[in-house]
Amino acid sequence: MDRFLFLTVDGLTHGAVYSAFALALVLIWRGTRIVNFAQGVLAVATSYLAYTVTGRSGSYWLGFLAALLAGLVLGAVVERLVMHRVAGAPPLNAVIVALGLVLVVQGVLGMIYGNQxxxxxxxxxxxxxxxxxxxxxxxxxxxxxxxxVLLMIVLALLFTRTAIGLRMRAAAFAPSVARLLGVRVGRMLTLGWALAALVGALAGMLVIPTGLGLHPTAMDTVFVSAFTAVVVGGLDSPAGAVVGGMLVGLVLSYVAGYLGAGTAPLAVLALLVVVLLVRPAGLFSGPQARRV
Amino acid sequence: MSDLLEVEGLTAGYHGVPVLHGIDLRVPAGTICAVLGANGAGKTTLLRALSGLIRPSTGRIAFDGADLGDLATERLVRRGIGHVPEGRGVIAELTVEENLMLGGAWRLGWAGVWGAARAGLRRDVAEVYQLFPPLAARRRQPGHQLSGGERQMLALGRALVGRPRLLLLDEPSLGLAPRVVAQTMALLRQLCEQTRLTVLLVEQNVRSALSIADQGVVMSLGRVVAAGDARRLADDADLRHAYLGF
Structure with missing residues (x-):
């Protein structure tokens, strides 16, 4: 029982990070219909910046703040300079561009900081x-x-209690209608990317200290877990991302604890396959429209 | 009476193919102008060009005496041009109240949590609830749960929250019961008289549109084929038979 309790708490803690990271993926998906495969590497880049700032200033919190601000800026820059150019193109274009971005950023980080x-x-x-x-x-x-938990509350308040949140949701749900109501849709999408990258940066700062350390590929496995969380919860559902993240965290913790750490990745894949077979749109997806 | 909207030689279309060919139009402030014509006449395209959704290739659009040039749709909303598109454009995922707030959200700042602007917006939303009481009862329900008539009320109410001076309405009677159509038309007339709102009304329901309009424009194949006093157009038997189908 003690072991079960320990594994549950461990699973929920890791799951909280997966939830945050999954939320970042959902933020971008809802606004642009793009799965941001570069989310992980952007978080790693901001963590490297935090590493540098902390190293030079001696203050962890200054590095923490720098990572969050860098996430905000990096997300906006990536949207404006890269992803904006593939908006409206076939979905595969955005996937390929995002994967290309992963390779470029990982390469640059490796050149600057080394691959250890x-x-x-x-x-x-x-x-x-x-x-x-x-x-x-x-x-x-x-x-x-x-x-x-604080992040979830702030995001919930932002989206349900502020005009900017309302505009962001409108731009995501119905961009052409939002435009007719005076919403600057392009700015809202940029803001969505910035916000998502900030959330990703925060997730990176929370999860990297629990792993082997900082490395250009440090967030790859986290990305897979968060992506699984998003699929489990439903790509369109922020609540689904949170629950999915917790579920993935618990599954990983129980399987690693009872069956061995080597089997954990297989358990995540198994969960992914089961959800895709039973409820492909995710556990929290709304009713699907069918064209007849 | 001064013209709020002036259109001269407007040519516009999609992907380089013109749909509108040299449209001329003048709409005095505080009046209703009905834009009539068969399917494919270019009525919706005209509204889309006026609200900046498509760029004119030639011609001039002036609003309240100022040339609109290449202003984006979002900026035209801030100038006072509201557009209720065909199909109403109710955002199904947002509640009735959120849809209404969105109509005037552009007036708020970045956060828009408090302040005089938000209080003003709340007042405007409350006025819409007085205008359309069924919406007040459904304020917490998402848009997809509304009937066709309620959606029409919501779309119109949301546009009014944006405090437009010129309202572009595309087929507001589409799919509505005759009683609801009559109520909507009567309300438009009332709004024009009470608030000096100017309306450009695209309608297939010719009789209803001409019954409340001050003037009418008949379009065919992207051109204006007749324009003038609404009553005169309704009484012109040749015109009715040739273009209006009654």
Whole structure:
């Protein structure tokens, strides 16, 4: 039972990060119908910036802030300079461009920082605190969980309580109608990318300290897990992304804990296949229109 | 009465193929102008050109005396041109209240959480609820749950929240029961008289449109073939038989 509790808490903590990352993917999908395969590498790039800033200033939090700001700027720049040019083109174009971006950014990061794993600090102690005699949760886990919950609340307020959120949703759901109502759709899409990259940067800062360290491919497996979370929850559903992320986190934790870490990737794939077979649009998808 | 909208020699179309050929049009402020004609006459294309959704290849569009040039649709909304497209354009995923707020959201700043502008917008939305009481009862429901008539109310109400001076209405009677059509038309007339709203009304329902319009324009194959007082157009038997089908 102790082990089960530990694995559940561990799964939820990792799942929270997958949820945040999945949310970033959903933000872009809803606005542009593009699965941003470059999401992971953008997060890695911002983490490298945080690494540099932290190294030079000696302040983790200055690096943390730099990563978030860089995410915001990088997302906007990528949308304006790269993805904007394939908007309206066949979907495969955007996928290929995003994959190309992954290769370019990974290559550039490797050239600047090298291809070895760099130690990435965590702002809080990662050793588990004992609750009722069971080593359960670390301060860093609590920080991760609290940050992701705060992020969810802020995003929910942004989209449901502010005019800019309303405009962003309108631009995503019905761009041509939104334009007729004075919404600057292009700006909203850029803002959506910026916001998604900021969320991705945050997820990177939360998950990289729990892995081997900083590396140009550090977010690849996280991306796969988050992508699975999005498919499980439904590409159009922010709530689905959150639940999907938690589910993937729990599955990974239980399988790694009971069957061995080597089997965890297979479990994620199995989950992906089951959802695609049983409910291809995701667990939280709305009713699908059928043209007759 | 001064002209709010002046169109001279307007030519526009899609992918280099012109649909409108040298359209001339003048709409005085505070009046309703019905744009009539068979399918394919270019009525919807005319509205799309006026609201900046398609770029004219030649010609001039002036609004309140100022040349609109190549202004984007979003900027035209800020100048006071509202467009309710064919099919109404209700955003199905947003609630009734969100659809209405969106109509005037461009007046708010980046956040738009509080402030005088938001209070003004709330007042405008409340006025729409007074105008269309069924919408007030459904304010929390998503757009896809509304009937055709309610969608029409919502589309019209949302456009009014944007405080337009010129309202471009594309087939507002499409798919509606005759009683709802009559109510909508009566409301448009009332709005024009009370608020000096100017309306360019594209309609297939010729009788309804001419019954409330001050003037009419008949189009055929992208050209204006007749224009003038609405009552005179309705009384012209030759014109009715040739172009209006009644």
């Amino acid at each position: 794993y760099l130690p990435f600090p965590a702002p809080f102690d990662r050793s588990a605190m004992t609750v009722g005699g069971v080593p359960l949760v670390s301060r860093f886990d609590l920080f991760v969980f609290g940050t992701v």
